[in-house]
Amino acid sequence: MSSAAFDAEAPPGTTKLAERPEVTSARRRRRLNLLSFAIMLLVWIAATGGAGFWTPVVDPVFFPSPLAVFEAFLRLIENGYQGRSLGHHLMMSLMRFGIAFGFCVTVGITVGLLMGMNETVQGLLDPPIEITRPIPKLALLPLLIIWFGIGELSKVIVIIMALFPLMSISAMQAVRGVSRRKIQAAYSLGATRWIVFWRVVLPASLPGIFTAIRLSLGVGVTMLVGAEMIATSNGIAWMALSAADFLLTDVVLVGVLMMAGLGYSLDQLARVIERRVVHWSGKDS
Amino acid sequence: MSIQPIDLFSAERRRSARVIVRGLEKEFGFGVAAVRAIDTLDLALGANDFLCVVGPSGCGKTTLLNVLAGFEAPSAGEVSLDGRQILAPGAERGVVFQQGALFSWYSVRDNIAFGPECAGKPRAEARDIADGYIEMVGLEGFGDRYPYELSGGMQQRVGIARALAADPDILLMDEPFAALDQQTRELLQEEIKRIWQETGKTILWITHSIEEALFLATHVLVMTARPGRIKASFTAGFAGETSHLVTTSEAFTAAKRTVLGLLREESIKAQRQEEVA
Ligand SMILES: Nc1ncnc2c1ncn2[C@@H]1O[C@H](COP(=O)(O)OP(=O)(O)OP(=O)(O)O)[C@@H](O)[C@H]1O
Ligand SMILES: [Mg+2]
Numbered sequence: 423m424s425s426a427a428f429d430a431e432a433p434p435g436t437t438k439l440a441e442r443p444e445v446t447s448a449r450r451r452r453r454l455n456l457l458s459f460a461i462m463l464l465v466w467i468a469a470t471g472g473a474g475f476w477t478p479v480v481d482p483v484f485f486p487s488p489l490a491v492f493e494a495f496l497r498l499i500e501n502g503y504q505g506r507s508l509g510h511h512l513m514m515s516l517m518r519f520g521i522a523f524g525f526c527v528t529v530g531i532t533v534g535l536l537m538g539m540n541e542t543v544q545g546l547l548d549p550p551i552e553i554t555r556p557i558p559k560l561a562l563l564p565l566l567i568i569w570f571g572i573g574e575l576s577k578v579i580v581i582i583m584a585l586f587p588l589m590s591i592s593a594m595q596a597v598r599g600v601s602r603r604k605i606q607a608a609y610s611l612g613a614t615r616w617i618v619f620w621r622v623v624l625p626a627s628l629p630g631i632f633t634a635i636r637l638s639l640g641v642g643v644t645m646l647v648g649a650e651m652i653a654t655s656n657g658i659a660w661m662a663l664s665a666a667d668f669l670l671t672d673v674v675l676v677g678v679l680m681m682a683g684l685g686y687s688l689d690q691l692a693r694v695i696e697r698r699v700v701h702w703s704g705k706d707s
Numbered sequence: 708m709s710i711q712p713i714d715l716f717s718a719e720r721r722r723s724a725r726v727i728v729r730g731l732e733k734e735f736g737f738g739v740a741a742v743r744a745i746d747t748l749d750l751a752l753g754a755n756d757f758l759c760v761v762g763p764s765g766c767g768k769t770t771l772l773n774v775l776a777g778f779e780a781p782s783a784g785e786v787s788l789d790g791r792q793i794l795a796p797g798a799e800r801g802v803v804f805q806q807g808a809l810f811s812w813y814s815v816r817d818n819i820a821f822g823p824e825c826a827g828k829p830r831a832e833a834r835d836i837a838d839g840y841i842e843m844v845g846l847e848g849f850g851d852r853y854p855y856e857l858s859g860g861m862q863q864r865v866g867i868a869r870a871l872a873a874d875p876d877i878l879l880m881d882e883p884f885a886a887l888d889q890q891t892r893e894l895l896q897e898e899i900k901r902i903w904q905e906t907g908k909t910i911l912w913i914t915h916s917i918e919e920a921l922f923l924a925t926h927v928l929v930m931t932a933r934p935g936r937i938k939a940s941f942t943a944g945f946a947g948e949t950s951h952l953v954t955t956s957e958a959f960t961a962a963k964r965t966v967l968g969l970l971r972e973e974s975i976k977a978q979r980q981e982e983v984a
Contacts, residue, residue: 601807601808603804603807603808604808606776606796607802607808608810608821610776610777610796610797610798610800610801610802610870610873611798611801611821611869611870611873612797612825612873613821614825621810625810625812626811628812701853702853702854702855705811705855
């Protein structure tokens, strides 16, 4: 080592991993998360008769206990719902969501990146995106069904319409926010425009893009309810909606909880990927 | 062995110059809102020159550097390197920023290998080159770390190594040590001097510290308050010294007093400008 200034700086990696504050705080957060889930479950159990110890606050027909919902879940796994297996319903929902989400991640983000990079593209694409953004997309569903039929296409499109502006505008803003210094530094190191895009603008935009992806996971799952509201006979959201017509509240809750679980686990997955890919996010240097 | 006034644009200097700045003017904005940052500035920089620029805040130092780097176009006049007009940023002019210009998503090694890779070197070779510069700036063992895992001083070393690895003809540095503490700064100053002696690069170095300027530079340029012109320029005789102890010598103190006097006049003017505005 060539200088003493360097020795004065504490060498990183000397503390054990578990002692590092960020690790312990992550562990603490996980514990609190578990506790929070446990409390929610307890409140539910208490409200629905404390597993038989007292009379339920609400009639079980309207608000079944966790156990009843779990039994309904097992029944659904065994017998399916309305002639189709639970797995089939889940797969249909996942497919509708997955296609729309995949389209928005690839096309929406690409369009957003182009808008951020190029004033002309932005000038052309900004109005259509901004005008359609405030429209409640579900209001368009009947129209979409007239245009695209009652098949899968109109359902996928209604989800896309909700996610696309979110993704493209976030990607555009992420590009806009890339530090000018870093771009200048890259050009001064001999980078071409192409290299600057791939090796500076794109990675620097990733944290913003990940935020948008996580946001749109939540919105996308919510949009499933809308997409499966009319002209379907499958899907998790459809199952919950149609079960409500027959006052099968336990099935409704199975559907609702499955969607919540889907949204939650997708978000957790996205978080894990985010931490890996953009581990440097928020720690600028 | 002290400082001597010199004409940085003399015929003799121009003959052997690598960088020529001739009649440079730079204005921002238009009409009544126009701000004149630089006013007719002439400058010739030779190979192995280490020019430190000092001047009051807002006098156009960064603007001068931006024009030389090719980030900004001059409003009038011309700037050239080795006879070629400077129109855009390029690898022959390396830039080191005060902070925040490292690629956070790359490790130290990949940051430094960026320049060689842009020059078309294969990845393995670029990484070898990077390792050489990692050693030069004293960051052995930190090649796989990310910038956010380093202290401010270490980050500046990476910035310097990254600029050097692209093998530029001239290094442009805008207050590279301004955000560092005094001790780290002094040690890094000694090191940059060693690197300058080893590599023989032409350096243009902007600083607010007169001491830093006198310790490092072969030439010191004092700028006027905005619009920036040359107030005075000197040759400095301390560039050959390796240790910071020289800054306590009598000759150094005398030189410091001279430059300080000039700079104070301009700083007061700059202050008044701000009060009027
Ligand atoms: N992009 C810009 N647009 C408008 N005005 C600018 C721009 N860049 C610089 N200026 C103005 O030009 C003048 C010189 O700025 P410059 O950044 O070159 O000063 P400086 O000498 O580097 O100051 P400091 O020592 O504080 O860094 C300032 O008055 C500044 O407001
Ligand atoms: Mg400046």
